[in-house]
Amino acid sequence: MSKKEITITVNGTAHTASVEPRMLLTHFIRDVMRQTGTHVGCDTTSCGACTVSLEGQSVKSCTIFAVQADGKSIVTVEGLAQNGALHPIQEAFKEHHALQCGFCTPGMMLSAVGLLQRNPNPTEDEIRWGISGNLCRCTGYQNIVKAIQDAAGKMPKGVKL
Amino acid sequence: MSEITQVSLGGMGQSVRRKEDIRFIQGKGNYIEDIYLPNMLYGCFVRSPFAHAKINGINSAEALKVPGVVAVLTAKELAAHNLAWMPTLAGDTQAVLAGEKAVFQGQEVAYVIAENQYAAADGAEMVEVDYEELAPVVDPHQAMDKNAPLIRDDKKDQKNNHIFTWEAGDKAATDALFKNADVVISQKTEFQRVHPAPMETCGCVVNHNKITGQTDIYLTSQAPHAHRTVFALVAGLAEHKTRVIAPDIGGGFGNKVPVYPGYVLTAAASIVLGRPVKWIETRTENLQSTGFARDYHTQAELAATKDGKILAMRVNTLADHGAFNAQANPTKWPAGLYSICTGSYTMDNAYVKVDAVYTNKAPGGVAYRCSFRVTEAAYVIERAVDQLATKLKMDPAALREKNFIKSSQFPYKTVTGWEYDSGDYHKTMKLALDKIGYAELRKEQAEKRKKGELMGIGISFFTEIVGAGPRKQFDILGLSMNDGAEIRVHPTGSATVRLGVKSQGQGHETTFGQIVAEELGIPVEKITVEEGDTDTAPYGLGTYGSRSTPVAGGATALAARKVREKAKKIAAHLLEVSEQDVEWKNYKFQVKGVPGKVKTMAECAFAAYTNAPDGQEAGLEATFYYDPPNFTFPYGAYICVVDIDNKSGQFKIRRFLAVDDCGTIINPMVVEGQIHGGLTEGFAIATMQEIRYDAEGNNLNGSFMDYLLPTAVETPHWETDKTITPSPHHPIGAKGVGESPNVGSPQAIVNSVVDALSHLGVTNIDMPVTPWKIWQILKEKGVAE
Numbered sequence: 001m002s003k004k005e006i007t008i009t010v011n012g013t014a015h016t017a018s019v020e021p022r023m024l025l026t027h028f029i030r031d032v033m034r035q036t037g038t039h040v041g042c043d044t045t046s047c048g049a050c051t052v053s054l055e056g057q058s059v060k061s062c063t064i065f066a067v068q069a070d071g072k073s074i075v076t077v078e079g080l081a082q083n084g085a086l087h088p089i090q091e092a093f094k095e096h097h098a099l100q101c102g103f104c105t106p107g108m109m110l111s112a113v114g115l116l117q118r119n120p121n122p123t124e125d126e127i128r129w130g131i132s133g134n135l136c137r138c139t140g141y142q143n144i145v146k147a148i149q150d151a152a153g154k155m156p157k158g159v160k161l
Numbered sequence: 162m163s164e165i166t167q168v169s170l171g172g173m174g175q176s177v178r179r180k181e182d183i184r185f186i187q188g189k190g191n192y193i194e195d196i197y198l199p200n201m202l203y204g205c206f207v208r209s210p211f212a213h214a215k216i217n218g219i220n221s222a223e224a225l226k227v228p229g230v231v232a233v234l235t236a237k238e239l240a241a242h243n244l245a246w247m248p249t250l251a252g253d254t255q256a257v258l259a260g261e262k263a264v265f266q267g268q269e270v271a272y273v274i275a276e277n278q279y280a281a282a283d284g285a286e287m288v289e290v291d292y293e294e295l296a297p298v299v300d301p302h303q304a305m306d307k308n309a310p311l312i313r314d315d316k317k318d319q320k321n322n323h324i325f326t327w328e329a330g331d332k333a334a335t336d337a338l339f340k341n342a343d344v345v346i347s348q349k350t351e352f353q354r355v356h357p358a359p360m361e362t363c364g365c366v367v368n369h370n371k372i373t374g375q376t377d378i379y380l381t382s383q384a385p386h387a388h389r390t391v392f393a394l395v396a397g398l399a400e401h402k403t404r405v406i407a408p409d410i411g412g413g414f415g416n417k418v419p420v421y422p423g424y425v426l427t428a429a430a431s432i433v434l435g436r437p438v439k440w441i442e443t444r445t446e447n448l449q450s451t452g453f454a455r456d457y458h459t460q461a462e463l464a465a466t467k468d469g470k471i472l473a474m475r476v477n478t479l480a481d482h483g484a485f486n487a488q489a490n491p492t493k494w495p496a497g498l499y500s501i502c503t504g505s506y507t508m509d510n511a512y513v514k515v516d517a518v519y520t521n522k523a524p525g526g527v528a529y530r531c532s533f534r535v536t537e538a539a540y541v542i543e544r545a546v547d548q549l550a551t552k553l554k555m556d557p558a559a560l561r562e563k564n565f566i567k568s569s570q571f572p573y574k575t576v577t578g579w580e581y582d583s584g585d586y587h588k589t590m591k592l593a594l595d596k597i598g599y600a601e602l603r604k605e606q607a608e609k610r611k612k613g614e615l616m617g618i619g620i621s622f623f624t625e626i627v628g629a630g631p632r633k634q635f636d637i638l639g640l641s642m643n644d645g646a647e648i649r650v651h652p653t654g655s656a657t658v659r660l661g662v663k664s665q666g667q668g669h670e671t672t673f674g675q676i677v678a679e680e681l682g683i684p685v686e687k688i689t690v691e692e693g694d695t696d697t698a699p700y701g702l703g704t705y706g707s708r709s710t711p712v713a714g715g716a717t718a719l720a721a722r723k724v725r726e727k728a729k730k731i732a733a734h735l736l737e738v739s740e741q742d743v744e745w746k747n748y749k750f751q752v753k754g755v756p757g758k759v760k761t762m763a764e765c766a767f768a769a770y771t772n773a774p775d776g777q778e779a780g781l782e783a784t785f786y787y788d789p790p791n792f793t794f795p796y797g798a799y800i801c802v803v804d805i806d807n808k809s810g811q812f813k814i815r816r817f818l819a820v821d822d823c824g825t826i827i828n829p830m831v832v833e834g835q836i837h838g839g840l841t842e843g844f845a846i847a848t849m850q851e852i853r854y855d856a857e858g859n860n861l862n863g864s865f866m867d868y869l870l871p872t873a874v875e876t877p878h879w880e881t882d883k884t885i886t887p888s889p890h891h892p893i894g895a896k897g898v899g900e901s902p903n904v905g906s907p908q909a910i911v912n913s914v915v916d917a918l919s920h921l922g923v924t925n926i927d928m929p930v931t932p933w934k935i936w937q938i939l940k941e942k943g944v945a946e
Binding site: 020022023027030031034035036037038039040041042043044046047049076077078080081086090093094095097099100101102103104105106109127128129131132133134135136137138139140141142143144145 | 178179181182183184185186187188189190191192194195197277278279358359360361362409410411412414443444445665666667668830831833834835837838840841842864865866870872873874876878879
């Protein structure tokens, strides 16, 4: 199959590669870039484990072709911590026991950050709806909601993913 | 010297934040799909579209022309290596690839190996299989029909679709009690086929080195050592040259206990091709072919006196095992621990019978967040007790309290032969009833009924049996269900702990460190817990059936005590007193009666490598293999309050309270997290999940679009509380908790919905309880239009 050369900026670093047009963005991130924090949990855009931030918007990277992200910038879980300091959402997930197996966690945190960027002070209902595209099998969400509430007041000012 | 305390150590009972989280929150977990080896190939399956079909031929020629495709394996190639069939954990045989016929939709028929996963999928598309459809057997009741098509004609002595009959209790004595009872209730319930569906599917990477004969198997395995032994038995691999590495696991819930054809084929492919091969299941493959759970169809009866004393229980269950008997149960217990179905109650006798059958459905019968059919057992008794309460016009809480085993009766021998270790059921029940405001809720319900509003209160009081198991009775494929722990205390006072169990999110790296911190006075942050590598960890049967804390937790505490005994000799030497004059006090060794004369574990560790007493072996480490003397029996009182819209059947769980007693608690934060998660899975089973098949045997729930996992929106807010009744026989008194909430919750939810409709004459609704089912009932009863 013919290939196309694309450049995608991942966590601030531009990467150029020649890929098949059918390659999913998630496979570009994982298999080409070897940033393996972005996970795949289903085949149907249901689980959200592959959520990344694309030009500031949370998207499911299993449902976008890599070529669609050509020339664009994405942030994955590996890009959340800055200068050796954890992002407030990471701190909050750890503090509130908002993860168990950790598989959904990267996508869940990226969705949460997206939500808090749109709505800095969400109600519990808004949080639950805001992460409803992300499935977790371990926690029952209660501690995830708590963590997002905690992080809401601590988001870095003026910094957007 | 500053005081060492339980808090400063992060010892038992402390909500220590989890050590494993620092990598997970930064995307640095190492899951199976994250394993990339140089020169690695990818495998992809061709699967049967039919539930039952003869295979007349397979043509791989076109697939082999696809760029990137390296090889195509079929049953024919496997047969040449004696790998066409593999043993299941239940002692049956399962086709690694379908040879002469396919027996369920989604069964593995051919395996395509290619340079990347896209090419492998392209190749799989091009494999031509000539199928000839056969009549499928879908309904388990139909499977018993003498005219039903024979599914397993590959087995020489198999003349029908029956697998086994298993019985417990005393039939004659039970029948006699039923004959003379004032009141008898009979209830038919279906515990539907469900799937554990962890967020990470199953998969493996196998790297066989043709020169050295070494085989490294990276595997989503809840039981790495047991799987290594199975590989040795199935594929003839030498155990000392086979290394199973279970990396971080993205949830297991029983799905990652069995050995699947994907693992065997990937190993075979690596051995044949001499290159690493990776296989990662898609979600559809996961839901359609690996490890389903439940599928128990039950007629349960209770006999009682007219004032509500339960006399006897009779249970007849038909178990649908799918096309291969591949359930995960201890060898001598084909229906697992199902005879725990007498629950939390005293009775004079019981009789339990299970018949298992083959059908043209995916194989499995795993213990999905459950200790070997205990969820099915808890469901049966707790639904039946509710129906008995309705029949007797008794309050379901009062009926339960009347029949509870009393705290003074423990250890309590049940009529089916189990010895419950400890409990105070009345205390736990009272706490739950008080906390939920039970009496007020009943008043509210009565008032609402007058107004035509629907509200229900459902109770489940379950007793589990976990921690398999004592080796005198329990093995899997002959392997004793014991587990090892190894502790090495290093010269500078830190420690490494290695275990034969394997966390899938339960937080072992933290909680097992806390046990050692408590026993040895070493701060938890100075303890590394390692699991999942058979080259380094002591042997163990793995994590499932809530057995980690009951079995490996015991091993860990006892290994630590061996270390402490040795350190005590060193302390005596350093303190220049005899060993008898040294005591372990406030996490230090102290000369008896002289609080100032102390040595810490760190000081003893240093001396163990620098200044050991004459005649004593240097070093400070120990290994212990624990054989539990009995099971542990966690229990709990769960109460669900539900409101139902009387026009649409929509329902909302207003409150759900879980009061658990899992004995001694190692980390309250982790325990609460386990309970939240298990309740959510129980809620999913009770209200939305079912793996269904149509009449042709087509799986109707092969993706998360139609096999539903609850999101944060549907999931209720969970309230939790606890009582603590330690297990008297366990080294730290802990009973295990991971599965309690999944075992205890489905029937609390079903009971609440049935309770809301009981005045309409409703006595049962099978799971999943959906608004559609409720609306149909409301319509039939003339409540809804």
